[in-house]
Amino acid sequence: MTGQIFATCGVELAAVYVPSDNIDELRLAEASGDLHGAYEPARVHMLSGRSPVADACRAGRPQWITADGAGPEGAGGPVSLGALPLGGDPRLLGCLLVVRKGTDGFDDDQRAFLELYADQTAAGLEAAAARVAVPVDVGASAGPELLPSRGGTFVLTLRSGHMAVDGQVLQLLGVAPDDYDGHVSTLLECAVPDDVPALMSIVEPDRSTTHQQLAFRVRRPGGELRWLGLRCRVLPGPHGRPERILGVVGDASYLRPTPDEVSLVQRLSAALAGAATIRDVSRVVVESLRAPLAADRVAVAELEGDRLVVTLLDPPRPDAWPGAWRSEWRSEWPDASLHSLPTLEGAVREGHVALWPPGAGLEPGLAGIGPGGLAVLPLPADGRMVGVCLVGWDGEHRFGPDERSLLTATAGLVGQALTRAHALNAGHELATMLQRSLLPRKLPALPGGEAVARYLPATVGLEVGGDWYDVIPLSNGHVALVIGDVQGHSAGAATIMGQMRTAIRAYAVEGHPPDVVVAHANRLLVGMETDLFATCTYVDLDMEEGLAWVVRAGHLPPLLRLPDGTTDVPEIEGGPPLGVMAEAEYPLTEIGLLPGTLIALLTDGLVESASLRLEDGMRAVCEALGRADPADPGRVADDLVAGTRRRDDDVAVLLLRYDGMRVRPIRARWAVWRLPDAVMHARRFTGRTLRGWGVSEEVDMVQLVVSELVTNAIAHTQGEVRLDLTLAGDRLRVAVNDASPRAPVKSTSVDWEATGGRGLLLVEAMSTTWGSVPLSGGKQVWCEVALTPREDTGEVTAPAGTAPAGRAGAHR
Structure with a gap:
């Protein structure tokens, strides 16, 4: 029997099927328990055939069959069974078959426990795949057992904090049954302090995520450090709020690091402590992993919503990465949707290290990163995934348990470092944004x-x-x-x-x-x-x-x-x-x-x-x-x-x-005297000047603009009024300076029978642009008029004529 988990769920026989060399065939790898001949598990299941095992693998979800008259019959009467796929798309690791006598079947809680246990078994299979050959005969030596013998279940009531556990969980944690008071906090005290925040995030009452899984460490009474795996499911109450958590705890000793890995993790931790930016964190990860793992490619990316924002690629050359990545290489690094890489999206969603051997059926965007082997490290922090690290090999690479241990430990360190660097970056970005907002945008x-x-x-x-x-x-x-x-x-x-x-x-x-x-x-x-x-x-x-x-x-x-x-x-x-x-x-x-x-x-x-x-x-x-x-x-x-x-x-x-002006502007200035016919003389001066400059078609329009601007200045201001004309290429600038600092106001509604209020509207209609700028002791109202392109006849000098109502200024 495989332990307390199966006993809790009423399982009397369990069997694990794994793929053989024939990709359409699942063969029995290990069986445990006995129905005393009432049910004999098949040795081979064809994926293309019809059986609970084949149906579950094809559908990618558990199949439950209850002995209600339509279920299977064993030699000793009806039996109920469940077939739970191990792994899934894109990599099927096998299938777990559980059987019990009778017609009661498995209730909802038992099904939840068994599905969680199947996930735990899949992780064990993945770790064992690099170490042992899969047996094809029941009873053959399989090295480490595919069905973990040490594991137990718990039920946590969120409202009260009461946690019902079986004896196997207490034994794994090193807690004597008489010392357990039934409260979750007692068991949390067994965990290594660094792992407590991750465990606490799972038991929060308002936790909305329905599935959680993580690896954590406990310190047993004798000082032994033990790795455990936890998988749990949150069940809602009548009002939809989380009410209970069903969980499975199992031994995860394959995560125990070797002395070399401990020193490497220590060096990585020290280096990450000095990394202040996301780019620094990414650089430390590449330097720490690529050489020890002899990897050919390493990528580190943050998760921003459903976007994968790459922070570092090594080697940093587009031709070293798959075409799907190069197509996203719009700036310094790619920035792609996580949905475009479904395998990667699934690994991040599940939240544990995923390893794919050579030849795994991955989408091109991932297969090209590690044709000889690919490791995907979701980076956890504060109960969520903040990023992902990809490690790929060109040559054939087989993953051992030591590497899984190293990568799992690395993922937790990097996730926390990324979160810390992101907080520093956010503060720096806020300061930079404040400063840039005070500088010219262009x-x-x-x-x-x-x-x-x-x-x-x-x-x-x-x-x-x-x-x-x-x-x-x-x-x-x-x-x-x-x-x-x-x-x-x-x-x-x-x-x-x-x-x-x-x-x-x-x-x-x-x-x-x-x-x-x-x-x-x-x-x-x-x-x-x-x-x-x-x-x-x-x-x-x-x-x-x-x-x-x-x-x-x-x-x-x-x-x-x-x-x-x-x-x-x-x-x-x-x-x-x-x-x-x-x-x-x-x-x-x-x-x-x-x-x-x-x-x-x-x-x-x-x-x-x-x-x-x-x-x-x-x-x-x-x-x-x-x-x-x-x-x-x-x-x-x-x-x-x-x-x-x-x-x-x-x-x-x-x-x-x-560079200097290719076409130097020509200017003329007129000082307007406050006489009854001042506007007439300003118009005459404008006409003489424009004709002297070779402008003829727009003279009447410009004279009308000058009339309006000069009239406004004389009527609404006191002191000196000056008219400036500037010709630059095919644009004429008309400016009137006065001594009033008050800016002109354009009328929003005009009575067209009135005698005033239309001046600025006419200026706006006849010019390409107009405006007003303050000057020392007054203002300037200006507008620009686009002229018909003229042939270049050489430099033109404006006339310096005078009139009784005004005097001409300097020209150049």
Whole structure:
């Protein structure tokens, strides 16, 4: 008899059938018990035939037959039986046949116990397959028994915590029957402390998963460490809530590690303790498993819902992996649906290590990983599966119990490490997301140049930093380049960074010169009553003339990569960091740029660290710029940050390649005097200017736009009004500046019989785009008009005519 489990379920005869060399044949491998000749188990079952064993294997689920008149008849009368498949798709390990006399059959609880026991037997078969030859004659020596002789059952009532166990379970745990008080907590005390959380997760009253299985360790009274296997099923009560847990506990000594495995697991545990990121955990797993197991491929992946997100593949080459994986190789690693690999999905769902020998009938996405053998390690943590590890061999590989022990121990360690790294990654990702949300999402397209930026957060400390950059298009063909760094790494530093970036952008758009912009930002930071300070470099670049005005507030100077390939660090006179002195002065330095010049702004995280002097870092960046190809600024930026893997500080890089204007804009300016016929003269000035520029078809439309904008400025503001016209290629920009900071408001509903309220609607209808920007002491209302493409007749200079109602400004 095979122990207390069968006695509890009323089983009088049990038999195990396993596949023979003939794939359509199951042969009797072992039998236990005796019906005293009342029933003789068949020695062979054909899978294509009709029998309870064949039916159960084909259906992949247990078959229960009750002796109610239609069931089988033995020599001694009717018998009831159950046929339970061992394993299943894609690998059938065999079938367990259980028989009892009489017509009562097996009740629901007995069937549940036997199905759990069948799962336990399947695990034993899988472990034994690599060690013993399957016997074909009853009574032949089979080495380790296929039907485990040590195993018992329990019933746990969730509401009360009472646990009814048979004597075999107590014997496995090393608890004397007189010392057992019937409560689950008494038995949990026998488990190794590291395994208690997994056991507790199974007995939680609100556990919704109906099937659970795990291996755990107990320390017996004499100090012996024993591996046990647990399989259980949660049964709901009348209201659908979990009420009872039926379980089977059996010996799992095949999981006991050897001394070599113990040392390997200890080294793995120590290495995982220092792994802070998911990629670090994955790298440790590959380094710890591939060489000792002589594996050809190792993959580690996280489970995110029903997606398999690969974190590391070794070897990291697409041609080393199956075509199904290469088709998903959209980015750095594949990201595929778990449903596309049903065998893998089943192994993860079952939650125990699955081993497939050479030639196993796996889907191509898995067969190509391990044609000589494949191990699938679901990674458990906190009662759920957080990932999976795949280990594959090209040559024939037979799995022994030692490897199963190693892989099982490894899976638990890696699962916990992945969960810990994921929590750290989540915190780092939150900090990074906060910081990135305060930086520009994309840089603007610039006429006469191309700007790119790169930002990398620190990897040491995982705290949010204060580096920032910005590219601000200004009027008259100017652009502002800004880079800065707030002291420290904290949410406070990120907050100050966001405020400083916003303030500098606002001051720059208002039209202040560079030194005034930086001085205003300094006074703002001083008034914030914070102990933090910031450094900053501000460059105002005229894209037409190639002149740059640089202001430096305690920050690194810009670096120049000249068209001939040489690099230069210009002497830029600087002022103190922002937030130190309220009345600090920030001098301007002018530098000239030739077309093809690359200007680089950077933060100190790129050029200075605990192991890198600032001078050496600056020299290395200059050398990298000299070797770079300025035709691709994005590649240049990538090359600059490529070597910063372990970073004590954030890294920000802003590059602009200055190309110069191919078609230089033409500008004309008119100062409008507040006279009754001011609008008429503004229209005349516009007509003369456009005809002088060779624009004829759109003159009437532009004059109407000018009429509306100038009329609004005169009617609703006080002080100076100025009209600016700018022709750039086939686009004409009309701008009217006034002294009122109040932005114009477009009417939402217009009475078309009224004499006003339609001006901005007309401007919007006749222009491709329009808007309003604040200026120092006022605002500018502007619009752009698309012109009919004209032949290039050379550079045109606007007339400088005057009229009684106005005066012409400078033209170029």
